[in-house]
Every structure is written in structure tokens, then in C-alpha cells.
Amino acid sequence: MEMHIRSLTKPDGRQLRLYSRHPIEHVENAPSPFPDPLHANPHMRWHPLRGEWITYAAYRQGRTFLPPPEYNPLAVTRTPDNPTELPPGDWDVAVFDNRFPSLSLEAHHPPETIVPTMPSTGKCEVVVFTQDPQSALGKLPLAHIELLLQVWAERTLQLGRHPDIQYVLPFENRGAEVGVTLHHPHGQIYAYPVVPPVPGRMMQIAAEHYSQHGRGPLEMLIEQELACDKRLIYRGEHAVAFVPVCARYPYEVWVAPIKAVPSFVELDEEQRADLARALKTVLMKYEALWNRPFPYLMAWYQAPTDEQWHPEAHLHAEFYPPYRTPDKLKYLAGTELAAGLFAMDVLPEDKALELQNVTVQLEEPAHA
Amino acid sequence: MEMHIRSLTKPDGRQLRLYSRHPIEHVENAPSPFPDPLHANPHMRWHPLRGEWITYAAYRQGRTFLPPPEYNPLAVTRTPDNPTELPPGDWDVAVFDNRFPSLSLEAHHPPETIVPTMPSTGKCEVVVFTQDPQSALGKLPLAHIELLLQVWAERTLQLGRHPDIQYVLPFENRGAEVGVTLHHPHGQIYAYPVVPPVPGRMMQIAAEHYSQHGRGPLEMLIEQELACDKRLIYRGEHAVAFVPVCARYPYEVWVAPIKAVPSFVELDEEQRADLARALKTVLMKYEALWNRPFPYLMAWYQAPTDEQWHPEAHLHAEFYPPYRTPDKLKYLAGTELAAGLFAMDVLPEDKALELQNVTVQLEEPAHA
Numbered sequence: 190m191e192m193h194i195r196s197l198t199k200p201d202g203r204q205l206r207l208y209s210r211h212p213i214e215h216v217e218n219a220p221s222p223f224p225d226p227l228h229a230n231p232h233m234r235w236h237p238l239r240g241e242w243i244t245y246a247a248y249r250q251g252r253t254f255l256p257p258p259e260y261n262p263l264a265v266t267r268t269p270d271n272p273t274e275l276p277p278g279d280w281d282v283a284v285f286d287n288r289f290p291s292l293s294l295e296a297h298h299p300p301e302t303i304v305p306t307m308p309s310t311g312k313c314e315v316v317v318f319t320q321d322p323q324s325a326l327g328k329l330p331l332a333h334i335e336l337l338l339q340v341w342a343e344r345t346l347q348l349g350r351h352p353d354i355q356y357v358l359p360f361e362n363r364g365a366e367v368g369v370t371l372h373h374p375h376g377q378i379y380a381y382p383v384v385p386p387v388p389g390r391m392m393q394i395a396a397e398h399y400s401q402h403g404r405g406p407l408e409m410l411i412e413q414e415l416a417c418d419k420r421l422i423y424r425g426e427h428a429v430a431f432v433p434v435c436a437r438y439p440y441e442v443w444v445a446p447i448k449a450v451p452s453f454v455e456l457d458e459e460q461r462a463d464l465a466r467a468l469k470t471v472l473m474k475y476e477a478l479w480n481r482p483f484p485y486l487m488a489w490y491q492a493p494t495d496e497q498w499h500p501e502a503h504l505h506a507e508f509y510p511p512y513r514t515p516d517k518l519k520y521l522a523g524t525e526l527a528a529g530l531f532a533m534d535v536l537p538e539d540k541a542l543e544l545q546n547v548t549v550q551l552e553e554p555a556h557a
Numbered sequence: 558m559e560m561h562i563r564s565l566t567k568p569d570g571r572q573l574r575l576y577s578r579h580p581i582e583h584v585e586n587a588p589s590p591f592p593d594p595l596h597a598n599p600h601m602r603w604h605p606l607r608g609e610w611i612t613y614a615a616y617r618q619g620r621t622f623l624p625p626p627e628y629n630p631l632a633v634t635r636t637p638d639n640p641t642e643l644p645p646g647d648w649d650v651a652v653f654d655n656r657f658p659s660l661s662l663e664a665h666h667p668p669e670t671i672v673p674t675m676p677s678t679g680k681c682e683v684v685v686f687t688q689d690p691q692s693a694l695g696k697l698p699l700a701h702i703e704l705l706l707q708v709w710a711e712r713t714l715q716l717g718r719h720p721d722i723q724y725v726l727p728f729e730n731r732g733a734e735v736g737v738t739l740h741h742p743h744g745q746i747y748a749y750p751v752v753p754p755v756p757g758r759m760m761q762i763a764a765e766h767y768s769q770h771g772r773g774p775l776e777m778l779i780e781q782e783l784a785c786d787k788r789l790i791y792r793g794e795h796a797v798a799f800v801p802v803c804a805r806y807p808y809e810v811w812v813a814p815i816k817a818v819p820s821f822v823e824l825d826e827e828q829r830a831d832l833a834r835a836l837k838t839v840l841m842k843y844e845a846l847w848n849r850p851f852p853y854l855m856a857w858y859q860a861p862t863d864e865q866w867h868p869e870a871h872l873h874a875e876f877y878p879p880y881r882t883p884d885k886l887k888y889l890a891g892t893e894l895a896a897g898l899f900a901m902d903v904l905p906e907d908k909a910l911e912l913q914n915v916t917v918q919l920e921e922p923a924h925a
Contacts, residue, residue, distance in 0.1 A: 245902075360895055388897075390608065528856075532612045
């Protein structure tokens with residue numbers, strides 16, 4: 190489906206991109222709460238015991254901007270002397286550069302330390318899902334969610350083209366329980382100069398699986414989850430949502446196209462439409478489960494943007510909700526954080542049943 | 558130094574071990590809040606995308622035991638009709654089997670699922686640091702902390718001898734912020750049937766480093782941290798504590814013998830005494846930093862108990878405190894949990910300076 194993009198530059202030099210199904214005509218300029226450029230210069234240090242990079246952006250603590258509690262930087266600007274991050278106008282989804290990025294294409298000259306260092310090259314973008322501060326990803330119309338899937342594709346393609354960017358991760362942290370104080374519906378995109386540790390291991394395992402079985406492990410698992418039919422949350426023609434047999438969080442759910450698609454970029458229209466239905470179904474069930482906003486971390490794994498062909502990659506979202514019951518959080522403690530071996534006190538089958546028993550109705554039938 | 562052990566069996570079949578510098582003479586029997594055996598049967602499932610095991614102990618949610626808020630199961634039993642987990646008597650440190658273990662030597666016949674499964678063989682032990690519910694690990698006398706280091710050695714040796722146990726991880730979750738509601742000073746030991754993902758990768762990296770350089774990466778890093786002298790928190794003859802150059806948490810500190818010692822078992826008396834001083838110094842500084850109890854996860858990494866010789870292993874503790882300022886928690890979100898790439902908004906050098914500026918006095922000089 191058609192997508193229109195309007196690119197603007199904020200007074201402090203950051204990029205703003207607006208997206209809509211229709212030509213964007215009523216936008217004048219890109220506001221910013223910050224008048225001057227920041228010249229972000231984050232760096233990475235090598236962790237010699239874990240064999241991974243850590244990124245440091247010390248200026249982030251120096252945020253002098255202390256807005257009043259009712260100020261919402263993701264709302265559209267109402268008066269020019271109180272600028273937010275976004276202009277009024279006929280746009281549906283917006284993406285702009287994070288003012289305090291952990292990764293920056295401007296990064297240069299890392300400090301010398303006793304371990305290897307390098308510039309934290311990359312990008313941190315904020316994705317505003319809608320102009321409505323009271324909405325939520327799961328409350329948006331299916332067509333709007335489809336537009337967001339196209340925006341993620343466009344960002345993956347554009348960011349991935351940069352020779353220094355190896356991996357693009359769209360995610361949403363939702364709810365005060367996961368540290369989010371800004372309730373305007375939004376997510377983030379991190380574009381990394383390396384394939385990060387978790388997707389790196391997943392890609393390695395997927396590649397071995399692919400060379401052995403001719404397809405990736407997720408496509409095979411989805412086939413088995415569909416046949417087993419115990420933990421499914423949504424079953425469409427092209428997309429599926431389920432509590433995985435190996436869930437690490439009590440209400441963990443994965444959303445994926447049924448056939449392996451390496452990234453958002455390669456989704457066809459039908460797959461994208463069904464993926465939007467799967468995603469919205471999960472979000473509506475989460476919200477209806479306890480009749481209150483349901484916090485989660487949602488992360489979208491896809492193929493690295495290293496210009497290799499990745500038939501082993503399989504685009505999918507993983508949801509990690511922090512609650513194990515309506516009033517009990519699952520804390521990551523010794524065995525999870527130190528050993529990396531997750532301990533669950535509930536069975537995925539039982540949590541899937543809870544979500545299956547929540548009835549929700551999409552605004553159009555799954556197979557129209 | 559001498560250590561006396563008294564082994565007892567609780568009415569529900571669980572083991573209790575009491576430790577002291579002196580013969581334990583005034584203990585009659587092992588109490589339990591639970592009259593009957595539980596027959597724990599946890600199982601593991603294979604995560605085909607991450608290539609790791611997840612452990613499931615569904616009975617853990619069925620804890621019918623709801624004690625009144627003032628009931629402390631880790632206090633010693635005062636009256637036989639209100640039994641706790643521990644008997645009165647002349648003991649200093651106690652270790653007993655967790656009533657609701659994620660790992661059990663009784664585990665058998667895992668369910669069949671669409672992924673490989675296996676029994677969650679292993680042990681989960683509770684380590685009570687002292688009889689005093691108002692104390693804390695950092696408040697105990699050095700001799701008492703040394704005893705605890707010996708207890709961890711004894712448990713590593715005993716648990717590691719079991720042919721099914723490949724890795725022994727002592728840790729402490731401290732504070733409501735990391736999910737602990739029981740404030741009696743205590744830690745835990747998880748004894749795993751596999752080397753878990755994080756220590757597994759660390760051992761692989763250490764082995765490669767050892768074969769290339771003739772020693773492990775931590776011994777080399779400690780030499781560099783000592784020479785650089787920017788982030789040291791304690792410097793003794795045999796042990797050191799420092800904020801690592803590659804810290805992933807704002808007040809992360811590592812405590813280690815200076816020369817590589819594979820596990821608690823191989824520590825000599827002098828190393829153990831200095832390690833106790835290093836550990837206590839860190840804990841006292843944490844406590845004095847904001848003049849209030851300082852929450853953390855403390856994990857002790859050591860060599861696997863797989864009967865191989867591990868010269869590349871280097872016993873050490875890593876502390877992960879959840880706070881980044883006195884009133885702000887560091888939430889693990891998208892980049893940490895989904896990508897595994899940690900983002901820090903403070904520099905390790907600055908946090909080390911804060912801890913260096915806290916003056917504490919051990920009850921005996923470090924070099925007596």
C-alpha cells in the first residue's frame with residue numbers, strides 16, 4: 190500500500206520523518222524542545238570476559254531539560270514558544286532522532302582505556318505511533334498498524350544501507366514497570382554498528398539449522414506449534430501468534446509470519462496485513478486480560494543488514510511482559526541475570542490458555 | 558581454618574547443614590514449616606532459537622503456605638508448634654534445601670513437548686548467613702565472612718561431586734528492588750546439570766584466551782586495572798575489588814583474588830582472608846554511599862564442576878546494583894534484554910570515584 194514520507198530537519202540538526210497513507214501537505218516545520226545541536230559522542234568498550242561491546246553515553250545523565258509533569262514532548266506543538274518534538278499536521282506515524290542517543294553516526298575518537306574501544310556508531314530513533322496521546326499500539330486501526338509495519342520496513346532499509354550499520358532493532362518498552370514514564374504511544378529503533386550478542390547467537394544457531402535442515406529453526410517451530418495447537422493465540426493464513434513452548438516470561442508471546450521472511454523489508458502485502466492482525470490480536474488480549482494497560486517489552490528480530498543473503502533469518506516479535514500475576518512482577522535475579530538460565534514457575538500451556546480464553550474482536554474479519 | 562559441620566534431615570526429607578568454627582553441640586533437630594515431602598519434579602525445555610535450556614517448576618506457584626508478615630522462616634525456631642527452617646543452637650551459617658526448587662535431584666520423567674526436554678536435575682540451596690535477622694553480609698565480622706567463603710567452598714566441592722552437576726553458582730539477591738521480600742541475611746546456591754549460558758560463554762572465551770596468552774582474561778584485566786589505578790575499590794596483597802572498565806551497571810563492582818584461582822575450593826588461607834576483606838570493604842562502601850541498605854545481585858563465577866582441569870577459570874564476584882542514582886533505578890529494556898547490548902549513561906570511572914570517596918574502616922588492618 191502507498192506510503193507518503195515527509196523529511197524535515199529540526200533546529201538542532203536532528204532528522205524528523207513523517208508518514209501517512211496520503212500526501213502530507215499541512216506540515217510547516219520541524220520543532221525541537223532543544224535549540225542547539227548536541228554533538229553526541231558515545232563510545233563502546235569491549236568486555237573481555239563476556240566477549241561483547243558495552244556502549245557509554247555519559248552526556249545522557251546531563252539532561253538539563255526538566256519539563257513540567259504535564260508536558261508531553263511527543264504531543265504535537267500547540268504554541269511555537271513551547272515546542273515539542275512534533276509538528277501539527279496530516280501525518281500518522283513519526284520517526285525522529287533521539288536527542289540523547291546511545292549510538293550516533295557523529296561518534297568519533299573514543300577514549301583510550303585498558304580494553305579495546307570504538308565509536309558507538311549507529312542511530313537511536315524514536316517512533317511515535319500516533320498523534321493521540323491516549324491511544325495505544327493495540328488500539329490503532331489495522332490500517333494504521335500496517336502503516337507502522339511499513340515504516341519499520343522503510344527504516345530498516347534506510348538505516349541498513351549505511352555501511353556502518355549491521356543490525357536494526359525496532360522495539361517498544363511499555364509501562365512504568367519497565368521504566369517508561371512517557372505514556373504517549375511510541376517505540377524506538379536502535380541501529381547498531383555490530384550484530385548485538387543476542388541476535389548474533391540467534392543468527393548463528395539459525396544458520397547451522399538452515400544448513401542442516403534447509404530452513405530456519407523458527408519456521409520449523411511454528412509448523413510444530415500449529416500442529417500441536419496448544420499454545421496458539423492467533424492463527425491466520427500468513428501470520429501466527431503463540432506462547433512459545435520454551436517461554437522465558439509468564440505471558441511471553443511471539444508474533445511472526447508463518448513462512449520465513451528475513452525482515453520487514455521482504456514482507457508482501459498479504460503477509461503484512463495478516464501480521465498486523467496477529468499483532469493487534471495479541472495486544473487486545475493483553476489489554477483485556479486484566480482490564481488495564483498491560484506493560485511489556487516488544488522486540489522485533491530480523492536479519493542483519495550486512496548485505497549478506499539471510500535465508501535462515503525469520504522476522505518475528507517477542508513480547509516480554511513483566512507480570513506473572515496481576516499483582517506480582519517477575520524479577521530477573523541470580524539465575525536469569527548471572528547464569529542466563531531462566532527459571533519459570535508457570536507452564537507456557539497454562540498462560541496460553543489464559544490468553545486463549547480472552548475474547549477479542551478485530552474490526553474486520555481475519556479472512557475477509 | 559577449622560570448620561565444623563553438622564548434617565541433619567528435616568521432617569519433610571530436606572537436608573540441613575550447620576557450620577561453625579567450633580564443634581556444634583547444642584542443636585537438637587532440624588525443623589521445617591512443612592510436615593510432608595514435596596517430591597519436586599521440575600523439567601527443562603530446549604529453546605531452539607537461543608540454544609539454551611529453560612527450567613520449569615510449575616508447582617512453585619502452588620505455594621499454599623501463606624505466613625503472617627512478621628513470620629521469618631529464616632529465624633531460629635522459638636516454639637515447636639511454630640517451626641521455622643532453622644533450629645536454635647551454636648551455629649553461625651546454615652544451608653538447607655529450598656522447599657520450592659527450580660532444580661532437584663529427584664526430577665524425573667519430563668513431559669514430552671515439541672522441543673527436547675529433560676529433568677531439571679540439580680539442587681537449589683538457601684544459605685543463611687547469620688542467626689541475626691537485623692544483620693547483613695557486610696556487617697558480619699571478617700572471621701564470619703571467611704567462614705562463609707569456606708561454606709561456599711564446601712558446597713561447591715560436595716555438590717560438584719555429583720555426576721549430574723556441572724556448575725555451582727552461589728549468589729545473593731538483596732533488597733525489595735530485586736524482588737526479595739525476606740530481609741533476613743541470606744543467599745542461594747544453584748547447582749546446575751549443565752554449564753549455564755553466561756558462564757558457558759565466559760569459560761569458552763577464557764579458554765581461548767588461556768591458550769593464546771597462557772592465562773585467563775580476568776587475571777590480565779586485573780593486572781591492567783591495578784596498573785591503571787583509576788577504578789580500584791580495594792587493593793590487598795591477594796585480593797582486589799574494582800569497578801570494571803567495562804561495567805554494565807552503574808555501581809557494578811567485581812571482587813576477585815589477584816592471581817587466578819579456579820574456584821572457592823582452591824583458595825588458600827591468605828587468599829581467603831584477603832578476599833573477605835575485599836568483599837567486606839565493598840559491602841561497607843555500598844551501605845555508606847547513601848546511608849541506607851544498598852540492594853544488589855551478587856554472583857560468584859567459578860570453574861565448572863565437570864572434573865576437567867580449568868586453569869583458565871578465575872573465581873570472582875560480580876555485583877549488579879539496580880540503582881543508577883539514589884532515586885532512579887536502571888531498568889533493563891530493549892537494548893539490554895532483547896539485543897544483549899548494554900547501554901550505560903554513566904562512566905565506570907565516575908562511579909568508581911564515588912565509591913572511592915566513601916571512607917570505611919575494617920575491624921582489623923588489611924595487612925596485619
